[in-house]
Amino acid sequence: MIRVLVADDEPLIRAGIRMILSSADDIDVVAEAADGREALELARAHGVDVVLLDIQMPVMDGLTALAELPRAAPGARALVLTTFGERDNVLRAVAAGGAGFLLKDTAPAELIQAVRAAAGGNAFLSPVATRFIVDSLAAGPAGPAAARAEAARRRLEALTPREREVLALLGEGLSNADAGARIHMSEATVKTYVSRILAKLGCDNRVQAALLARDAGLDAAG
Numbered sequence: 001m002i003r004v005l006v007a008d009d010e011p012l013i014r015a016g017i018r019m020i021l022s023s024a025d026d027i028d029v030v031a032e033a034a035d036g037r038e039a040l041e042l043a044r045a046h047g048v049d050v051v052l053l054d055i056q057m058p059v060m061d062g063l064t065a066l067a068e069l070p071r072a073a074p075g076a077r078a079l080v081l082t083t084f085g086e087r088d089n090v091l092r093a094v095a096a097g098g099a100g101f102l103l104k105d106t107a108p109a110e111l112i113q114a115v116r117a118a119a120g121g122n123a124f125l126s127p128v129a130t131r132f133i134v135d136s137l138a139a140g141p142a143g144p145a146a147a148r149a150e151a152a153r154r155r156l157e158a159l160t161p162r163e164r165e166v167l168a169l170l171g172e173g174l175s176n177a178d179a180g181a182r183i184h185m186s187e188a189t190v191k192t193y194v195s196r197i198l199a200k201l202g203c204d205n206r207v208q209a210a211l212l213a214r215d216a217g218l219d220a221a222g
Contacts, residue, residue, distance in 0.1 A: 066080065080100065176191050
């Protein structure tokens, strides 16, 4: 069983997440916390595998708790819950190394998928969250610096034309299924390509790869 802690200061949000996750046979919500400090204490006490962390919480916010989690509960993985209005916080969460980033209106099946991915040691970023993060970074006043763009283009030289095509779709924030439909490829095959792309580029997750695609000016046309 995957042992999960839900940390959010809104009881209704916690109840909704618990209800969704409890529908999965392999997930057990073992504790709930209303703030970051309580989340760390309960994560340590219950030996959880995955922590769902809201960013905005009293006493201790989710980002501070995220930074402290490795010391409080070594091995626990954090999925960060966010909303569209939290651009700066989301970017800080990316830098802090969360195992995944989800919007609070994420579909139930995707939430379950994210918990399973995090428990398995993988990063999970929903297509909507990926697009939000990438677009937020691309919305800077001057865009990517020329040196950064050139460095990104050099890294992409390691990819085959087909891999570049798949990467361009990641840059658009498409899911594996949607990317496959776009280029007439099965979802499983796209997943294989994504894993290969991440390995070649030295990226930990889809967001990092998508940012490289955007920095390099890569689009679906190649």
